[in-house]
């Protein structure tokens with residue numbers, strides 16, 4: 001009686017089992033092994049299920065029998081499987097979940113789920129809080145999430161009631177390394193990618209019950225900082241005054257803005273190209289702060305170790321100044337991440353190098369660098385080694401990353417996810433390989449993923465940049481997106497009569513309805529309040545950027561506000577539009593005060609549009625499991641897009657308010673809205689009540 005615990009993917013596994021028993025009676029032992037012990041086929045059987053295109057009235061089409069015979073290169077076996085199915089299909093133990101099962105002459109297995117199953121799915125989303133152990137975990141968490149999203153009717157729950165709703169769930173200790181900007185540089189659009197993806201992955205894994213640690217592996221340790229610091233110290237930059245001149249009265253140092261900092265970086269960097277003396281000093285400076293805090297003798301107070309104190313304090317000041325800028329942007333984007341920069345691993349580095357040396361991995365080059373040659377099959381001359389220490393003792397990006405993976409595994413992380421642009425794929429392959437060779441990392445025990453993303457291009461096809469070729473600061477992009485979202489959303493427009501006519505004559509239903517909603521909104525008393533509410537547009541603008549980015553996770557994309565903020569296509573605006581339509585509807589009927597009691601047994605047989613919509617809802621837990629494995633939040637975007645499309649079709653074709661099935665339809669709307677808000681939240685997109 002707990003069949004509704006089973007997501008449709010699990011149901012297919014179950015089906016697989018059914019088949020096994022059915023075929024066991026007909027096929028030889030060898031044939032059985034060939035089909036059922038083949039991992040690839042099992043995989044196909046489970047994953048090749050695609051929602052069918054609804055050509056016939058089937059919900060799923062499973063190609064495994066055909067795929068099986070193809071993969072096994074054994075046509076006869078495929079035929080035999082199909083014949084067996086035809087012969088023995090009456091023996092298949094149908095669950096209350098499957099209404100019909102049929103095999104096409106091409107070997108596709110078509111399946112239709114029962115309405116009873118769909119009703120249960122609906123129930124999972126409309127019953128906000130009932131007896132907690134009668135629901136599957138996914139939904140329990142959905143409800144928790146919904147509570148966190150502060151649904152109106154949840155407000156009167158107290159803390160313990162909220163907590164009791166959480167079921168114990170399988171728990172992996174995950175570390176997600178994202179955002180990770182370099183100190184003294186301004187955040188740019190590449191960081192948007194890392195931030196959007198990282199935050200969403202964290203939310204998804206938390207939702208799936210994992211214990212997630214969010215880490216920003218900030219670049220606070222490398223030579224670039226040596227460059228900026230050497231220059232700043234020499235030119236006696238304002239922000240270091242209190243450090244360089246202790247008698248200086250101004251105890252409030254003047255903190256440079258992110259723009260000034262990145263300007264400083266460019267200026268200093270350019271100097272290294274022409275000024276050799278300066279160049280040397282930058283290296284010395286980096287090697288200094290890498291030694292860590294100065295250490296003094298207890299007795300005579302003389303320095304006995306660590307960095308030069310002025311350099312060290314200047315380094316602290318520079319990092320702090322950068323951090324202020326980063327945090328502002330993080331806050332705007334509503335992300336939560338803890339800084340644990342490269343310097344965190346400082347004290348582990350000598351030990352790591354010693355151990356690698358003991359293991360015989362380390363070669364010293366002619367110019368004194370410590371190198372690791374990874375390819376044992378090639379001679380050293382023909383490969384580029386991983387350098388882990390320079391001749392002056394300075395450490396490199398690879399050194400801290402090797403220490404980081406070691407530290408993360410030692411501290412019990414069972415899954416490590418690092419997010420950077422795709423130029424770093426090689427780097428992480430090397431880092432993981434070294435950690436494996438050293439037996440610090442066992443990939444059977446610990447899952448490690450490097451998630452990479454491509455560049456964001458401008459309209460000219462080149463990497464997105466401002467007119468002078470420098471990268472566009474992320475903060476500017478965010479502000480512009482907020483401004484544009486004001487123009488793009490209908491609230492800020494009041495259509496003239498001729499515009500209205502123009503749109504109604506040319507547009508599809510969605511457009512017309514949007515227009516009508518707009519008129520409704522414009523007559524609303526709160527209209528002006530919303531227009532002046534900066535937060536409202538911040539939600540829309542940030543959400544749109546993140547959502548668009550996530551739909552393009554693996555690919556480079558061309559940045560265009562028009563596409564990002566469009567009401568057409570798979571954008572957050574389109575999804576939010578669906579969401580707000582439901583809000584408007586529920587508000588119009590004062591849903592919260594109707595106190596309807598969902599009694600599913602009284603539900604009328606679903607109309608086709610209702611059924612299509614609820615069928616999409618039923619895929620939610622599959623979508624979540626898929627996303628958890630593939631780490632592609634874009635899968636959720638696609639799902640929400642399907643759901644919204646299906647909702648619009650339902651909404652436009654069927655009368656809701658005043659229909660004899662009003663209650664049933666309102667519940668379907670409510671369920672849709674809850675899934676939308678859950679999904680959007682997982683993508684890091686905040687909902688708004690009006691658009």
Ligand code: ARG
Pocket residue numbers: 177180181182217218219401404418419420
């Ligand atoms: N700071 C680096 C950058 O801006 C990203 C760091 C990513 N994380 C890591 N463990 N290396 O490219």
